[in-house]
Amino acid sequence: MNTGEPGLTTLSRTVVALARDAVHTVERVVSGDGPRRTARGNAWEAVCADRARAERQAELRRLAATLAGPAPHREPPVPVGPTSGARIG
Numbered sequence: 001m002n003t004g005e006p007g008l009t010t011l012s013r014t015v016v017a018l019a020r021d022a023v024h025t026v027e028r029v030v031s032g033d034g035p036r037r038t039a040r041g042n043a044w045e046a047v048c049a050d051r052a053r054a055e056r057q058a059e060l061r062r063l064a065a066t067l068a069g070p071a072p073h074r075e076p077p078v079p080v081g082p083t084s085g086a087r088i089g
Helices: 008-031 039-068
Strands: none
Touching: none
16 A cells, blocks of 8 residues: 555665664764774784784794704713612611
8 A cells, every 4th residue: 555655664764774874974984984894804803913923922932942052962960879779788
């Protein structure tokens, strides 16, 4: 029954469209015309940051190992006192 008068559905759709446009305009004014941040974008940034941090940490470990040089060769300790199996006295 379309009587040509705007019904509740048409009015609701109009209000929703206007609200969406208003939110979109406010978002553009606040954040600028650049790309929008999304959950996927945030997750990818976190992955990239984790990889970069791990690479910096690995590089620091390699540098520390290089500065420390090879481990010096040490003679095994000489036992002091009775050896196992030897009897005193």
